[in-house]
Amino acid sequence: QTVSVSATASHPIPTTLWGQMFEDISSGDGGLYAELLQNRAFQQVTPNTAAALNAWSAINGGQISVVADSVPVSNSLPNSLRFNVPTGSTGQVGFANSGFFGMKVVASSTYKGSFFVKFPTASSFRGNLIVGLRTTSGSTIVSQSVPIRGSTTSWQQINVSLTPRTTPPSTDNQFFVTIDGAAASGQTINFAMFSLFPPTFKNRANGMRDDVATALAEMQPKFFRFPGGNNLGQTVPTRWQWNATIGSFLDRPGRAGDWGYINTDGLGLLEYLLFCEDLGMEPIMAVWAGFALGGTSVAQTGLEPYIQQAIDQINFVIGDPATSAPAARRAALGRAQPFKLTYVEIGNEDFFASDTYTYRWPAFVDALRSAFPNLKFIATSNINSPVLSPNPAQWDHHVYQTPTWFAQNSFFYDDMPRNGVTFFEGEYAAISTNPNDIFGSPANGRLTFSTMQSASGEAAYMIGMERNSDIVFAASYAPLLGHVAGSQWTPNLIAFDTGNVYRSASYFVQKLFSTNMGNEYIPSTLPSRTGTVFWGVTRNTATGEIIIKVSNTVATQANLTFVLPFANVATSGSLQVLTGAATASNSPTTPSALAPATTTITTGKTFTFAAAGFSVNVITIKAS
Ligand code: AHR
Numbered sequence: 001q002t003v004s005v006s007a008t009a010s011h012p013i014p015t016t017l018w019g020q021m022f023e024d025i026s027s028g029d030g031g032l033y034a035e036l037l038q039n040r041a042f043q044q045v046t047p048n049t050a051a052a053l054n055a056w057s058a059i060n061g062g063q064i065s066v067v068a069d070s071v072p073v074s075n076s077l078p079n080s081l082r083f084n085v086p087t088g089s090t091g092q093v094g095f096a097n098s099g100f101f102g103m104k105v106v107a108s109s110t111y112k113g114s115f116f117v118k119f120p121t122a123s124s125f126r127g128n129l130i131v132g133l134r135t136t137s138g139s140t141i142v143s144q145s146v147p148i149r150g151s152t153t154s155w156q157q158i159n160v161s162l163t164p165r166t167t168p169p170s171t172d173n174q175f176f177v178t179i180d181g182a183a184a185s186g187q188t189i190n191f192a193m194f195s196l197f198p199p200t201f202k203n204r205a206n207g208m209r210d211d212v213a214t215a216l217a218e219m220q221p222k223f224f225r226f227p228g229g230n231n232l233g234q235t236v237p238t239r240w241q242w243n244a245t246i247g248s249f250l251d252r253p254g255r256a257g258d259w260g261y262i263n264t265d266g267l268g269l270l271e272y273l274l275f276c277e278d279l280g281m282e283p284i285m286a287v288w289a290g291f292a293l294g295g296t297s298v299a300q301t302g303l304e305p306y307i308q309q310a311i312d313q314i315n316f317v318i319g320d321p322a323t324s325a326p327a328a329r330r331a332a333l334g335r336a337q338p339f340k341l342t343y344v345e346i347g348n349e350d351f352f353a354s355d356t357y358t359y360r361w362p363a364f365v366d367a368l369r370s371a372f373p374n375l376k377f378i379a380t381s382n383i384n385s386p387v388l389s390p391n392p393a394q395w396d397h398h399v400y401q402t403p404t405w406f407a408q409n410s411f412f413y414d415d416m417p418r419n420g421v422t423f424f425e426g427e428y429a430a431i432s433t434n435p436n437d438i439f440g441s442p443a444n445g446r447l448t449f450s451t452m453q454s455a456s457g458e459a460a461y462m463i464g465m466e467r468n469s470d471i472v473f474a475a476s477y478a479p480l481l482g483h484v485a486g487s488q489w490t491p492n493l494i495a496f497d498t499g500n501v502y503r504s505a506s507y508f509v510q511k512l513f514s515t516n517m518g519n520e521y522i523p524s525t526l527p528s529r530t531g532t533v534f535w536g537v538t539r540n541t542a543t544g545e546i547i548i549k550v551s552n553t554v555a556t557q558a559n560l561t562f563v564l565p566f567a568n569v570a571t572s573g574s575l576q577v578l579t580g581a582a583t584a585s586n587s588p589t590t591p592s593a594l595a596p597a598t599t600t601i602t603t604g605k606t607f608t609f610a611a612a613g614f615s616v617n618v619i620t621i622k623a624s
Contacts, residue, residue, distance in 0.1 A: 001558070002525065005537050005546070007565040009520035011470040013538060016282055016342075018462075018514035019476050020221040021427055023229030024267070025259045026488050027481035030100030031496065032216075033267040034209040036111070036196040037097045037175055042066045042079035043254030044262045052079070055098050059138075059178055061086055062093040073116045073155050073192035074250035080192040082120075089181025092130060097194065101485045102171040102498045104198070105133050105141055105164055113160040113175065115194040119187070123150030127183050131160045136172045143176075148189070155192065171498040193249055202278050206249075206271060211501045212481065215494050217279050219511045223474055224281040225426055226272050228348050230258045232288045236296055239288045242269045242313040243326075247333060258293060259488045269316060270330070273339045282340055284378070284424070284474065287313055287368075289347030290360040297356035300363065307367045314372055317341050343474075344368065345378040345396055345426070354386040361388045378424055393420060394473070398427040402435050403457030407553040410460045411529045413468035422471050427478035428461065429506065430454035431491060442490075449585040450491045452594060452614045455505035455578070459551035459616040460534040462513050466549070467536050469521060477510055484588055497588060504586050505594045508578050509616050512596060516576070516618045518547045533558035533611060548609075548619040555582060555613035563606050570622040573603040579615035 022032070030038060038055035039045070045052035045066060052066035063084040072078045085093050105111070113131060125148075132143025142164040148156075175196050179187075200207030201214065233239025238256045245252060245268025257263040276283045287310035290298040298306060312326040318338040319327030327338070346364045350357040357379075365377050379392035401409075406428075413423065432438045433453075434445025442448050450458075458477070465472045482492030484502070493510065495502040518538030527534045532554040538547045546566070552558045578596045586593050601609070603621045611617055 002561045002563060003535060004525050004563045005565060006523040009539060010523045012520050013466065013469050013518055014473040016223045016474045017466070017469055017472070017517060018221065018510065019223030019225065019281060019284070019474055020216060020219070020480050021225040021229065021476035021478040022480050023227055023231040024257055024263050025229065025231065025479050026483045026486050027479065027492070028267045029261070029264050031481050031483055032208050032212050034197055034200045034207055035264065035266055036099050036103050036198060037194050038100050039097070039262070040195055040264065041077050041193045041249065041254070042081065043077065043264060044256055045079060047079055056081065057096050057098065059094045059096055059176060060091055060181065061089060062095050064095045069190060069192070076251050076253040077193055080190045083189045083191060085179060085181055085184040085187045087186045089185050091181050092178035093181035093184070094176055094178030096134070096174040096176040098136070098174050100483070100498065102136070103133070103173040103175065104171045104499045105168050105173050107164050107167040109163070109199050111162040111196055111198055113162060113194070113196040114157060116155045116157050116192040117148060117152065118155045118190050119150050119153050120190050121188065122153050123187060125150030125184060125187050127180060130178045131158070132176055133162055133164060134174055134176050135168050136174055141166065141168050141173065150187065195249065204274065204278070206266060208275060212494070212496055213275070215501050215503055215507070219507070220514050221279060221281050222514065223284050223476070224272070224276050224279070225284040225345070225476055226286070228258070228286055229478070230293055230348060231263070232258075232286060232348050233292050234258045234294045235292045236298065239292060241309065242316060243309075245269050246316070246329065269313070270333060270335065273317060277339070282342060283317070284343045284345060285317065285341065286345040286348055287364070289350065289364050291347060291350060291353040291356060293352065297353050297360070300359045303360065303363045307364055310364065310368060311371050314341070314344060314368070314375070318372070341375065343376050343378055343394070343424070345380055347380050349380055349398060351381040351385065354381060357381060358386050358388065361392070362390060365390060380426070383423070391421070394422050394424060396424045396426040400427070400429055400431045400438055402433055402438070403430040403454045403553065405435065406430050406457035406461040407532060407534070408530070410464035410527070410534050412461070412464060413472055414464070416468070416471055418471065422473045425465060425472060425475035427476065428458070429477050429491065430457045447491045449495060449587045450504040450506035451583050451585045452505050452578070452580040453553070453582040454491070455509045456551050456553045456614050456616055458506055459509045459513070459549070460553050462509070463534045463536040463549055463551055466513070466538065467521065477506055495587070500588070500591070502586050502588060502591050505578065505580070505584070508594065508596050512576060512578065512616060512618050513549070516547050516549070516620065522546070533560070535560065544622055544624055546621045546623045548621070550609070550611045550617040550619070552611040552613060552615045557613055558611040559608060560611065561606065561608045564621070564623055566605070566623040568624045569603065569605045571602065571604050572600050573619055573621035575599050575601045576618040577612065577615055579612045582614050
């Protein structure tokens with residue numbers, strides 16, 4: 001097959017084209033968010049139940065329970081941990097937190113801990129708490145002694161700084177608090193709002209897990225879609241609310257997330273926005289739009305408070321502190337300058353409530369447009385289903401399908417009308433090889449980790465989106481992150497466990513596209529719509545490079561001849577290639593099975609290129 005490349009560009013490539021979609025789906029608490037303690041503040045649990053003690057356990061006969069405190073540490077955190085030292089205790093008695101499937105502890109790193117403590121009834125006790133890290137089998141890794149007094153009947157905050165000298169053999173570690181059982185025999189002590197952070201990405205307080213954030217940064221993503229996804233809310237009262245995610249931990253009540261566990265909301269709106277800046281990403285921020293995934297739509301006449309909350313959320317991001325109370329709250333939290341914001345998404349997958357999106361969309365978009373005339377608002381449903389008025393200028397389209405579907409739909413956007421409407425591919429992934437059971441189980445074709453076959457299918461689709469980037473302004477694989485020990489969804493772009501990060505085949509495809517984007521699209525001979533090998537050409541005018549991407553979605557090698565019309569074309573170029581067997585994947589047991597390799601290849605005004613079976617290739621050539 002000969003591919004003739006045009007001399008002139010057809011359109012600029014949007015600067016937002018390749019980015020990331022994030023929601024807390026086994027990926028925020030215990031994932032991207034670096035907090036090491038699980039159930040750190042007993043948020044949203046039922047006191048006096050075993051479930052309320054999730055992740056907490058007693059040491060040496062210590063008695064612990066979660067109680068509704070008569071004088072809680074804050075209005076937002078009504079529960080505390082009640083610790084009784086049984087009479088007759090000996091040795092160190094206390095309790096431990098097992099983290100999120102353990103804790104990674106590294107020698108010479110400093111772990112910053114804090115908690116609140118009080119005696120519910122005054123006593124004459126004086127003694128020391130021992131606070132530290134230990135292996136699950138009970139060997140102390142590092143500890144610090146903290147004096148306390150029984151006369152402390154109001155909440156007192158304790159801070160500790162733990163720097164282990166050795167790295168324990170595994171991540172099977174715990175945070176612990178103990179006290180001398182004989183000295184404290186019969187004492188009752190309440191604890192609240194624990195926290196323990198390792199060093200974080202860019203050393204931000206309340207920041208991100210360094211290895212996870214580093215993997216995200218290496219993709220050079222251009223935008224970050226948050227906070228959902230489905231995690232906008234299962235019920236109206238448990239919806240994600242921006243104002244419950246900002247400020248002191250004491251003011252964050254947490255919420256029942258949509259993926260079966262409590263969200264601490266420690267990773268809140270300000271943390272998302274700062275992370276966007278740290279990675280040079282533009283936020284694509286969702287507002288809750290009057291529909292809860294459990295099935296409730298707010299009546300048309302009842303939408304006003306939710307619209308106002310969306311306006312306040314946006315003002316927190318971009319408002320003027322002099323004229324907007326939410327913006328003044330942002331300034332009070334140390335950020336007077338507004339953040340960059342262009343796109344706001346109204347809801348998520350509202351095809352689940354298309355009959356009510358027809359009134360919710362206009363109610364939200366009209367009010368938000370009038371409050372923020374410079375912002376662009378994205379509708380989220382199947383495209384034009386339902387038909388909405390006013391007609392959305394931006395649609396978010398989602399697709400989870402088979403690798404073959406993605407290859408066969410590389411031309412999905414080619415036939416869309418050019419009428420001013422543009423598209424955000426806000427979620428896409430090849431998640432199953434079984435077209436009849438896309439969301440089924442691994443036994444029935446569902447992928448646990450992306451494969452070379454799924455990644456090359458996605459690359460074929462991405463080549464189509466790049467070709468159509470006159471109307472596709474952004475695209476993000478989903479989900480972004482998943483804990484291998486407790487994931488609600490597979491595959492994820494990046495899998496991680498307590499100690500490691502596993503970059504998937506799809507991750508490397510996303511990274512190849514994002515780091516080799518170019519700024520203008522150069523038409524070329526089109527691939528066959530029904531074929532199995534796909535290509536596209538872009539140019540980086542700043543570096544004078546032509547960038548050719550080729551995805552071969554089957555096992556047979558594909559031979560291509562490229563003809564470049566430029567006066568000067570380098571006789572050699574760089575080739576980055578990701579290739580492997582159809583079912584090859586990176587996983588905890590095969591973490592490095594697939595990775596792009598870079599070589600130099602012979603190029604010129606005309607050159608041949610053999611794309612290996614199941615491969616994604618990026619060829620970069622200097623040309624002018
Ligand atoms: O990415 C996982 C889920 O898929 C998202 O929460 C939802 O928007 C979609 O259905």
